[in-house]
Amino acid sequence: MAVIRVHDKSFETYLSEETISQRVKSIGEAINADYAGKRPFFIAILNGSFMFASDLFKHLTIDAELCFIKLASYKGMRSSGKVVTSIGLDDDIFGKDIVIVEDIVDTGKTLTNFLPKLQHQQPKSLRIATLLHKSEATEYPLQLDYVGFDIPNKFVVGYGLDYEGLGRNLKEIYQLV
Ligand code: IMP
Numbered sequence: 823m824a825v826i827r828v829h830d831k832s833f834e835t836y837l838s839e840e841t842i843s844q845r846v847k848s849i850g851e852a853i854n855a856d857y858a859g860k861r862p863f864f865i866a867i868l869n870g871s872f873m874f875a876s877d878l879f880k881h882l883t884i885d886a887e888l889c890f891i892k893l894a895s896y897k898g899m900r901s902s903g904k905v906v907t908s909i910g911l912d913d914d915i916f917g918k919d920i921v922i923v924e925d926i927v928d929t930g931k932t933l934t935n936f937l938p939k940l941q942h943q944q945p946k947s948l949r950i951a952t953l954l955h956k957s958e959a960t961e962y963p964l965q966l967d968y969v970g971f972d973i974p975n976k977f978v979v980g981y982g983l984d985y986e987g988l989g990r991n992l993k994e995i996y997q998l999v
Pocket of ligand 1 (some may be wrong): 870924925926927928929930931932933976977978979983984985
């Protein structure tokens with residue numbers, strides 16, 4: 823098992839390139855079957871999902887559209903809760919079959935804050951595809967329609983995910999030692 827250093831921390835191999843690519847392929851096949859005859863619109867959330875979205879998209883045989891967005895959170899003036907706004911969602915999603923593509927769902931807070939913004943635009947359907955899910959860490963329960971791997975509540979890097987900006991380029995996923 824390979825141990826790598828990212829900044830000041832050690833990480834060990836957790837999911838191999840082959841394991842990830844097989845799972846991404848099977849999610850792509852499931853989406854092809856579920857959306858046969860439809861034209862889903864994928865909304866991939868930057869930065870972490872770029873690699874998953876790219877590999878997943880290559881497995882699609884159906885017509886599909888894709889855009890990347892960035893979520894930014896800020897404190898509302900009059901509320902103590904965080905408000906999540908999206909940057910880059912210029913397309914009209916009214917009446918479309920939307921699939922959100924995430925790298926990892928941890929507490930669920932980010933998507934729980936963001937989903938109402940999308941639902942407000944009245945898509946025909948809304949599903950979530952996430953490569954990783956830390957189900958033990960759930961604080962905001964979400965219906966996750968496509969999950970690559972349910973992983974323990976330990977920090978991971980690689981395959982798009984970073985630790986303080988580094989590690990996104992790794993082909994495998996590594997877990998904090
Ligand atoms: P949530 O709002 O708690 O579900 O967190 C989601 C976001 O936290 C992800 O999109 C990641 O950016 C980040 N995140 C959570 N866990 C990890 C991890 O283990 N490695 C890298 N980023 C993580």
